Amino acid sequence: MKCPGDISQVCGGYFTMNVYETGLHKFIPQTPEIKNQDGKSIRIVFLLTLNGRALRQVYRLINTLYRKNHYFYIHIDKRQDHLHRKLSSLEKQFPNIRLAPVRFSTIWGGASLLKMLLNCMKDFIDLGWEWDYVINLSESDFPIKSLEELENFLSANKGLNFVKSHGREVQRFIKKQGLDKTFLECETHMWRIGERKLPRGITIDGGSDWVALSPDFVSYIIEGKQDLLKGLEIIFEHTLLPAESFFHTVLRNSKFCNTYVDNNLHVTNWKRKLGCKCQYKHVVDWCGCSPNDFRTEDWAKIQNTLNRQLFFARKFEPIINQEIITRVEQFIGVNDHYLINNLEAYWQSIYDTNDLTASTDDTVLSHAGSIIRQNSKILATEGCDIKLGEILEIHLYKYADVYKGNLILHKAVLNNGLNVVIETWYKPKHHLELNFNSPIVDYIKTFRVGSDYDQKEMIFRNFGGILGPFSDPVLLYQFSSHKQSGNLTVLWLDPAGMLADVNIISRDENNLTNFIKPNIRHPLLPGVWKVGLFEQTTLVAVTKFLITPLEYFSGKEVSHQEVGLIHSGSQNSYRNLTNIKPLKFVPAKEESLLLKEVSNSNIKRIGNDLREWIDILNIEFYSILGSCINDSKNTQESEKVLCGNYHFNPCAVTEWSSLSPDPKGTVGKLDIHTGRLKRV
Structure with missing residues (x-):
């Protein structure tokens, strides 16, 4: 690094030894207690910061963590209308669940991430909730110990603040993290706009943006009356990955330095060769690393946390691997799997007509319209003539972690005049x-x-x-x-x-x-x-x-x-x-001329002619696997609906249907005796 006294000279290096001391004692983080405590008095705010469309996994996470004495404050990215619409009903069902009224459009590594976290913390402080810890989680997190173990641990360590440090030499961390650069977030991008000098006399620290913080420390930050905080807020407004350093740095430089614990209670599935390929270059002017999803082959990493002070793991995505999540539930004492229908099935929304962005999903709508027309032609051969209506939803469907196809839910009128909703299952062909x-x-x-x-x-x-x-x-x-x-x-x-x-x-x-x-x-x-x-x-x-x-x-x-x-x-x-x-x-010249002539003719198609072309193409690339029906007038869920010679099974009893029961992927009912949510 450049020498502080003469920037034309270079000092330090990989094998450099310390040849002087500052007189300050070396910082030693606190060691948390491990003794058993009665955790019933502990109250946790689970700050869920959600993105994407994995609604059923969010429900699964809430089912596992919910107790009536804890709180859930949920921030949903401003662009994720689907999640926000679906989760908004939870506020009416549960007095201890709130959705953030002010939503941010956050990006990886962006300054907006820290703004979002601080704004959420201010909100639930203003709600007057009485709590002992706030733990931030995403839809990709999942507990790897029972909630009772977490409660006992936090009860024994009230007042401490849990963050994870980088574990490197500080100057190396600053360079690697880009903390000596000025960044500006604008139009969903973090722009690097120049070099900067960090203030002297400040200990820079950081590592992970997943934390467990005490109410005293959070109140200290939110009030922001100290000059230290005012200055750090300015610095971190123009910092890459600010949430990974802000809380650590405030802890190290404030009266709360003796509450610092170098453990954020998380184990993360790092596979550096796969996760550090600059995949975020399109949103930040910097190279970053991201953890991998846990899969069944990573099970040993979960088992190895048994005797460690780790209570959550990330990342989990059921669209990638759901079996590992089921194993984790068993690992932490969930014992209702034998009662759950569709335990190995997973559905995730691709399209919903009620989404604010649905009308602009032109490729998906054009494709789905062709699939249901193809299905209607198949049904017509059975004497079932249907009039196609609006496409309502499209889901991806997996079973036992194998992709089984997509499901299109759409309105229709049968040839007997009955208004119904049909779900069509189809799958791509491989060429x-x-x-x-x-x-x-x-x-x-x-x-x-x-x-x-x-x-x-x-x-x-x-x-x-x-x-x-x-x-x-x-x-x-x-x-x-x-x-x-x-x-x-x-x-x-x-x-x-x-x-x-x-x-x-x-x-x-x-x-x-x-x-x-x-x-x-x-x-x-x-x-x-x-x-x-x-x-x-x-x-x-x-x-x-x-x-x-x-x-x-x-x-x-x-x-x-x-x-x-x-x-x-x-x-x-x-x-x-x-x-x-x-x-x-x-192609040879003659064949090439013919292909060009056909192509030039096709690209001029419009209306029914265009739809016919789309349908011909889709038949070559997709196969229809089945259909089921949802008839609101039919009170018998197990009763088939006859259309011509075709017998529709009700979607509610069709295993592959997105309308079939999925207890693990829906919010359970509150058991007033235990304060838990029962899935079955």
Whole structure:
């Protein structure tokens, strides 16, 4: 680092020894008590800061933590209308649950995260709640010890403040964290705008933004009357990841320094090689790391916390792995699993017509409309003619941690005039052709195109592969270990038979699993795209993916003028790749002219003609698996509904339906004797 007395000189270094002392005693965090206490008197505010659409997991978390003597203060990101609408009913059901009236649009590492936390703390202090600790949690957290154990522990350590420090040499932490840089949050981005000097005489500390804080310390912060706090608030308003340092720094430099415990009660699933790939570059001018989701193979990490002062773990996502959450429940003493229907099933909302942003989800609506038309044609062969109505909801469906497809809930009128709601289950088809004459074909484990690729979890979060002209396709490839060297070539072919992009894959042991994002501008040409994998001129594998034409644009039926702009593609921006002509992949001249003629004709389609084109494409890429019905007039839930020769099962007794019972994913009923929520 630069010498404080002469910035032209450099001092310090990795092996440098301390050759002087300041006279100050070395800071030693407090060691919490471990003796058993009667935890009944402890009162906790669980500050839930929620994002995403994992509603059923939020309910599962509340079911596990709820006691009538504790409080839940819930902040839902301003952009998450779905969660806010669904959870708002909890305020009416439970006097100890409140939703934040002021909502922030937070971003990873943003200054808004700290503002949100401080504003929430001020709110529940103003509510007059009497409490002993506030613990902030997200929808990705879950307890790994019983609530009674947490209560006993906190009861024995009232007044202490639990935070997790970085454990590094301070100057290294400052550099790594970017604390010596000035940042400004603007338009959902943290912009790095220059260097800065941190104030002298202040001990900088930080590590994790998950904390357990005492009421005295929180009140001290919220009142903010001290010069120390006024100054730190200015500094941290322009700091990257401020919530990871603010509470630590205030603790170390205030009268509460002797309440500092270097433990935030959490265990985090860090896999640095996967989580530290600068995946947040699009929202911050800095590289950051993020923990991975716990999966069943990480079970030993949970078991190893048994005798440690750790009470929560993160991250958990049932859309990635739900079995680990069920195991954790058993681990902490939950014993009702044998009574729960659909224990291994999981549903997560993709679309809801009541969401504020629903009308602009053009790709999903265009795709879903085609699926239910396809289903109506299948039903018509059974003499069941239905009139299709509004699409209400779309859910992703998994069972035993295997993706089973999507579910579309929509209104309909049967041919007998009965108004009903139908749920249609469908699943994407996989398109992979392998050349078994190639010597390397056995090494290919995955060769697939999707979107919303998560580098950290190595999956496509767009499970159904629903892509439109403004999607960003990504090719995921996985090879088994092999010693052959040399490069492989990837070719992207658009629906008109034009070569859109070329990529090179280097074959080595460090590149067995990776992804490729092609350099193709929006809008993508609608239709069937092909991606070929070549070893020199030998075709090894071909996969296909669908770019669905849009029936809707900005929530309205697409017009003649809009069709010309949206569906014309961006072929003029393709790179000049005319010299690459692998046999049996890039069409010959005559076939190419025919494909272009068909493509030019398709992109002009409108109205029923457009819908017919969309339907033809979707039939090739998606299969209908079943339908169920929700008839409000039919009081017998187990009674089938006849339409022509087709017998609809009621959705309430159809295991795959999002309307079937899911006790683990709904808020239980309050047991007035125990103060707990009973799921069954």
